[in-house]
Amino acid sequence: MTTKYTRGSFQLMKSMNRSIILNMIREEGPISRAEIAKQTRLTPPTVSNIVKELINTQFVIETTQGMSKGGRKPTLLEINADQFYTLGIDVGTFHMKFVVTNLFGDLKDVTSLPIGNYPGNEDILSIMKQGIQDLLYSGKNDPDKFLGIGVGMHGIVDPEEGISLFAPSFQLRNIPIKEELEKDFNMIVKVENDARTMTLGEYWFGNGNDADNMVGVNVGNGIGAGMMIKGRLFHGENSIAGEIGHVTIDLSGPKCTCGNYGCLQTLAAGPAIAERARKELKTGKPSIIHELVDGDFEKVDGQVVYQAACEGDEFSIDLLNQTGRYLGIGLTNLIHTINPKRIIVGGGVSNAGDFLMKGIEETIQSRGLTDKAKETSIVLSKLGEHASAIGACVLVLEEFFVR
Template sequence: MQELNRSIILNMIREYGPISRSDIAKRKQISPTTVASAVKELIQAGLVCEDGAGASNGGRKPIMLRISPENRFLIGVSVTNYTITVAEINLEANIRKTHTVDVAADPAHGEQIVQLLLDSIAAFIAQIPYMDRCIGISISVPGIVDNYRGIVYYNSKLNWHNVALKDIIENSFQLKTWIENDMNAMVLAEKKFGQYSKFRNLLYVHAGGGIGAGIVVNDEILRGARGGAGEFGHTSVDRNGIRCECGNVGCLETCVNWDAVRAKLQAAAASDRSSALWSLTNGKLADIRPSDFSAALNVGDPAAMTVMNETLEYLGAGIVNMVNLFNPDVVILGGKLLYGNDVMIDSIKSYVRERALQFSIQSMEVHPSSLGDNAELIGAASILLQDVFRFSLT
């Protein structure tokens, strides 16, 4: 109970600070003595500091309290199917510094990628002389994840099966560790640190190296029976399509992940040297980046438009299905294929509004991710911070 009260009070200060001890006691109906004791511990721990005197209501001016975001920090780790990024992040989810290693360039799989993760964290930590101020390690990872036990049950690209990642990390670094599915982490981050806190029902769609979705229903993350909810990329969209790494045929991910889109762009530009894609890459079509795709769409390049329309038929249809299933207040579009790609985002908006159930979308909004390129790391941070501050999604 004492720890719970401390976390509740800490979150009150985070949300409403500067705030006085008496205001905390009144708002949460906690005794002033309990508040004073908890605040004393939080100040000693370096999590909270006094911030001068507030306005008087007739008596002595109250001493105001606020979070000390720089006195403590966390190690946030974003694992994707292609990279591992380790970051130092403060208590307001602000990223101080990062280091990224390439997974795609390494032929390692399974246990070797776990070792690469351990090595990456160890190398990063070795450069930090004040690790005594670290409150833990928080990791977001694609795949089916048991966030409570910290087990990655399945990830086809990383070849992870029943990997007890939480135990592995904690045993290696003696730091408390949190593990969460990357899409759940990102929709949590959009809700708590992004621009979408007012919504109770959110659908976060991520299109990049893989395709996934994070779903919040009535202010609760939808996880499913074993953490498998939101595997949007493994919904079937083409019964005559290619075989996916998951074993199924015609998964959405095989049609619209960045690798698939880039291959189509390369083929289209190779047959038309007047394409903007050719000039943007100086003829090095193997180097096409998402920003090149976006730039080509902005000038109406026919090759880029053709690929976008083909992609939209799959991705747009998938989003319509999700909208009709979950009736969200807002659809958030993220990932390197979509972020900054205004033409494609506008096309998705139009596609959804034309094809989804009209009653369901009357007040629904569609927006790009408010966290941009940092969504994955802020998502990783939000996992730990949610537990430390014990904030809810309401």
């Protein structure tokens, strides 16, 4: 028993040390073996053996020599960023985005496929498989370079089993994403909620890389949040942590797809912005939107409202400011609940940028409990429209860099 336990512990420690060293090279490279040993407190022979293994597997390469402190110049190590790729998928309401990134999250390839009306489980899986095939076998990418596939799926997800438990935009349940994709493509597949993948992407490669306690809020056709606590995604007991789109903001508000009234997403998500615009325009409110849609209010969507705001339309500017105020109430609730260092706002609606931020900041200033709460950093996503898909790639990278 003792021998078995010791052997298992040694393999675990070796794996942990490997990840620690690999992550240090990723974050601080180019870096010398001696500096790695100093910072990790691992013995120089241990560091040398693991580095040799990492070089053999081509995750790490030796690069230009560092400054000498007397004696021979040290050879520095850095990540061999373009030797391996990951493939990330962001499952939206109307489109599925696919990206290929290297080990530093740099985009190497992008494609998008439409999602038809009322898709079934098989339709969603079929579109995923088609997009993956397109990127793996387009001739632009070497299929042997791919480490795995990450999927950011809206709604409730079981990340352990890789199942979409409930996708509200499609009213679909129990889509076996991990099982199906691993069977067809024979590589690791990780599945997570899209707001959490957005948060993960920003934490690794975006505006969250200096904040271990942060929240990413994905504002699109729905609203969801990813919560990062001490550098780890927080899921809650049943993987529903972060469903702030269904926090009640107005008891007398519009009915939500979840069946409740006045949820945040009925007031601040993309469809809510369009619905409020249509309703007020029909009462005769003056706006250049009338001309932009040729009087056809069915053509009014969030993008049209944003376009009008950019052209100085007071009606649209006020509408987006009000949307920001609704979002600000939701974000204030988050600040008072988990007190993050930073909140990053992403998703399609975040393209409205300054128009939204004005309302968000005003609300937090008026509702924040303390001066420190009011000073919480609120920023827009750095990774933009690809944040969730890039974050899905990070799900795979975590398997190699984090233990």
